[in-house]
Amino acid sequence: MHSPFERALKFGFLGLAVLSLSAQREPVLVPEVSQSRIEVRQGFTGANLLLYGAVIDPVGGRERTQYDIVVVLKGPAEPVRLREKDRIAGIWMNAGSSDFRSVPSFFAVASSRPVDEIVDERTAAIYELGTDFIQLSPSGEIEPEEQNRFAAGLVDMRQRAGLYKVDPDGVRISEGVLYQARIALPSNVITGPYTAETFAIAEGRVLASATAEIEVAKVGLEGQVVNAAERSSLLYGLVAIILSLGMGLIAGRYFNRS
């Protein structure tokens, strides 16, 4: 099998050859994604995304640096209102709420070691290398303490839904050059543009980074259904009614005859 990984290998060595001609001091990251487009169609139960590539050392560095790789995959961000249930008169109902302006619909971090062993908290926060560091852009007048509780609740909820996750050994590095990260997308992902950011880190410093885009789209019948429901709602409603009337009538007639 001609795996994407093998292709990356070739690609990587080619890159190495080209780069060795120019004198470079910072390492270079060459990222590749197994699929630049994920199609959500009937029977979609999720997808496995393979992000791979090579870290190319600056020329002349005989003593090879040991890099750590962290990959962050983010789904399209949306503004949301988060509501919190509380017990009021014996009933659990929505009480407080908080608004966030940019909540990624999907957020996954894969790394070659636990992130807290790779970088300090400040660096992790800058590059959003963990679910605690997602920049949710809270808005509205609300006390910071309460804001934190809401943010933690949101992250926890998304984590249990499989939409936010951290995998401290989701990246495999071979020969100190090639890396390979696997991130599983569940079936309930939102469609839209996703970005995968890859960071090469050594001695607590981000030395190189690169971004790849992945498009998640509903296609085929599924895409058409969503399109029809959104754009030609009247027709869609009629089709739904006719479908239910038709199925009811056919079943009724068929069974009454037999």
Place this chain on the structure above:
Amino acid sequence: MDVYLPIANLSVNGLFIVLLGGLTGILSGLFGVGGGFLTTPLLIFYGIPPTVAAASAATQVTGASVSGVLAHSKRNGVDYRMGAVMVGGGIVGALIGALLFNVLEALGQIDVVISILYVVLLGSIGTLMMREAATALRPGAETAGSQPRKRRHHPLVAGLPFRWRFYRSGLYISPLAPLILGTLVGVLTMLMGVGGGFLLVPAMLYLLGMSGNVVVGTSLFQILFVTMVTTMTHALTTKAVDIVLAGLLLLGSVLGAQFGTQIAMKARPEVLRLVLAAIVLLVALRMLYGLGVQPDEIYTVSPL
């Protein structure tokens, strides 16, 4: 068998949904109710977003009731005049329901209102049915029950102005009564994703005092039209009708309904009513439990 639901935006076990539709179909064949009161909560427990569950269940009820309407109309079991008045009310009710839905959703209280409605309505109807069925099943009830109950409408209904004749129902009452009844049920159809048969049938019998042989047919007639309007309203406003979900539910329910009709011909009606009452009460209790116990999910997200 994994099936991806495009509007609900998640993958479900298709067989499970068909079986769920089948279960409600059996109920509708057995008791002449749409079964929406069972579909919607079960879909929500399964993880379908509440709005999508309510909208798609309404679509399913249309299919489940159409063959019933035809069967009843063949044996003159539908009072079209009464039905038309109630449908008129039902359409108004569905539109009011859509407004309420939007307001409650903006306030973030739609879920709790739906749950409370379920607990109150199913709880009270279930208790009434249970009591009635238990009385009928008690030994010696046959002789006492054989004396026909005197049919009369509620004094409130008698007090309303204008009177129309409803020949098939054997009534001379104000059309306002069925209009108001239809409106109320229309609101519930939109909010709860139920046809409202479990509410309409007793109300038509005990409030309006309609003749028993047209009650089920006329109730199905109203349900058929109001669920069609509800499907359309949802398609235009909430855009939450999942046609794949509705199709799977329908597949199960049209088959289940035939099966239910077969059982209904063999079983004792009192026993059937007792079983229905027990199911209705179970759903109400499950909903009550959900309201009183700390939910697994404290937080909910809604788009801004």
